[in-house]
Amino acid sequence: MIDGYHETFYQDGEKLLKQLPKGVFITVRDRRGETNTMTIAWGHIGVIWGRPTFIAYVRYSRHTYDLLLNADDYTINVPAYGTLKQALKVAGTESGRDIDKFKTANLTLREANKVNSPIIADCELHYECRMIYRQTQEPALIDERIKERYYPQHDTHIMFFGEIVDSYRLKGENHG
Numbered sequence: 805m806i807d808g809y810h811e812t813f814y815q816d817g818e819k820l821l822k823q824l825p826k827g828v829f830i831t832v833r834d835r836r837g838e839t840n841t842m843t844i845a846w847g848h849i850g851v852i853w854g855r856p857t858f859i860a861y862v863r864y865s866r867h868t869y870d871l872l873l874n875a876d877d878y879t880i881n882v883p884a885y886g887t888l889k890q891a892l893k894v895a896g897t898e899s900g901r902d903i904d905k906f907k908t909a910n911l912t913l914r915e916a917n918k919v920n921s922p923i924i925a926d927c928e929l930h931y932e933c934r935m936i937y938r939q940t941q942e943p944a945l946i947d948e949r950i951k952e953r954y955y956p957q958h959d960t961h962i963m964f965f966g967e968i969v970d971s972y973r974l975k976g977e978n979h980g
């Protein structure tokens with residue numbers, strides 16, 4: 805194992821990539837202590853600057869975006885394949901501006917090992933990410949067909965790069 809690259813980074817990539825299009829939770833606690841989660845289906849896992857990294861794509865309009873701007877980290881919480889459908893729907897259609905999604909979706913928070921943002925204990929696989937970079941999209945450089953389809957309101961995505969400082973599976977809890 806290369807220093808800083810946890811076994812989960814290699815071995816559970818398939819689990820993450822299989823579940824990602826169905827939705828995973830990005831969870832953030834900002835510096836004022838406000839916590840929120842939302843469903844994401846877009847993201848990348850890889851390496852930059854010699855660090856294992858996750859990149860989340862979050863539109864300006866999301867409440868989660870406001871929190872991420874004022875946070876040092878976030879967690880990525882991956883449900884066991886095909887599970888937590890109702891919770892993913894709540895987190896992906898309701899806004900933390902209006903409701904407490906953890907209560908509504910019956911999700912249990914647990915403190916993370918190395919970051920301020922908590923994890924969702926109901927999920928199987930967890931990535932703790934320390935924010936190291938963020939980047940806006942350049943609309944002029946996006947393929948025209950994609951731009952028409954995804955950005956008619958010009959509500960583009962911001963990429964939040966998180967160094968994966970810890971990753972693990974919660975074993976023996978609901979998932980065997």
Ligand SMILES: Cc1cc2nc3c(=O)[nH]c(=O)nc-3n(C[C@H](O)[C@H](O)[C@H](O)COP(=O)(O)O)c2cc1C
Pocket residue numbers: 825826827840841842843844845846847861862863865866867868869892893895896897898899900901
């Ligand atoms: C399956 C699914 C995947 C989604 N993926 C993303 C995504 O990758 N990026 C994004 O900005 N919004 C995504 N959304 C939409 C947000 O989850 C949704 O707008 C949410 O209500 C925002 O919550 P917030 O206002 O509390 O941040 C997705 C929604 C669903 C249902």
